[in-house]
Amino acid sequence: MNELKKILTSIKKEGYKPVYFLMGEEPYFIDVLCDYITANAVPEEEKSFNQMVVYGKDNSINDIMSQARQYPFMGDRMLVVVKEAQDLVKTIEQFSGYFKSVQPSTVLVFCYKYKTLDKRKELYKTLSKSEFAEVFESNKLKDYQIEGWLKSFVADENLDIEPKATAMLVEFLGNDLSKIANEISKLKIVLKNDRLITADLVEENIGISKEYNNFELINAVANKNEAKAFTIAKYFALNTKNNPLVVTVALFYNFFSRLLQYHGIIYKNTGTNPADIAKQLGISPYGLKDYQTAAKVYPMKKVSQNIAVIREIDLKGKGVNGTLTHDDLLKELLIKTFR
Template structure:
């Protein structure tokens, strides 16, 4: 997050490099940086002749180099953006020759999503000397909430801790997906407002009381009544609460709980760091560990794997989601 912000801030200050090689699993930051360059290096008048977007599946390295070596027309620089450059993975090293002597009036942006550059090879070492290498890594769940908070803060909003956790629990760690939902919230709500779980429920359709976040908490506390109410709600609203998502989140929870039992240091700081969870959740794991001994946790993990297979129709006929949910609760509690 901070590295992406530094790249943007450097460009704002006029520090523009001839090559930006953006790669990695998290597409959100790659898109944000490339979009910023596309929007801000050239004026609207200059873009017509001096800004070009190429696609990796349609071009060769020679095509990219040929365009990059052109001189700008009536402008100080030209911008060449190569999207979907991962399609050139077999020939990407051929870009080394250009990187060794780049056209200084060209800003070449390579968007190499889902892939990695071999740090031992020439292209990585050469671009590192003359340009910017940016690896866009997937954020862990405990990092996404902080990213979400900062993103909203930059737009004049704040968000309650529970609302942030609710969004991450429901949407996962796909930043582009979360950002789309945040845009919906910002359209519906006035600026300088703290976004609450109720706002999330009313504008995104996630129930603030009946969701996987609350189910996990109820199960950890062995609160049978609350867990049963949530399961019944899921059974009545199967499209909004798919079984595969519920069983996956609970499997992750109990796998982390097993890891918790294996820790020698159960201080909140160490637990949050070791399990890669938000410190807000540490208390839930402490409570669950008292309710579920290590041996019982292992049994539950095994049962969840069986239920996951059953939910996918492996080794059995089609089973209704309501029946799967009841069986899940029975085997855990």
């Protein structure tokens, strides 16, 4: 994330500002910035007396401001980190008063997760304009941005990753950036002197089957490979806990909805650049080939019919119009998709 890197670069080159207000829906980027400041703002030998971590639910704004205004003991800087600062939502506006007498020798960090300040109110305006403060808004990544972020994270770790391994991790771990980062860290330990994260490595160490997963199922459907699709479905029926029907149905819906959109894009713009098409679909360029292939075997009318089938299976999976097993529902979904 560019804004995160910009702040880290500023700290390294210009030093710390007295206040960092980290807020937003994505906790991972907040944790990355907070962890960096916690690790580096105060020397290790001073942390026991010049570093303090407090929690929003246990402290008032006045308590936090009083702590921040203290002078460091036997050192140049004090660090005060406010975890779960979102619990101060009802009184957080009172923090504006701190800027009447900012303590320059204190670095005060607010981790205000899952929320953002009201940008119409005084505190946000004060923080945004003050030379003593840095405001960081951590936004959730879009689904189509996850693969790009993962590749960038892997590169920052001085590693490489196969496209299939990337797709497996994203499909299995979703948009939980903390989990993805943790799994990459584990794989880095396993790799030792090697640099390439392969599908085999992901399968062996994270427990994701490289042959029997939703990524491969969608690929089989896109290529109209019925034998492969039904083999994966059989595996899913024997491992329903790790392969819930609701997830598979949702992925089918996403795939055919995007395929319908792909047909529309191609119909209107026959010369559209593949990278632009991928961006419009909200997928990575690597994933575009499945849509290019599927468009040849599923005309627009069939795609619309399949979307209706997916909705029907979704209702049946929720107990509407009778109760069928996971195996029966997935088989019905595949049969009606292919026919």
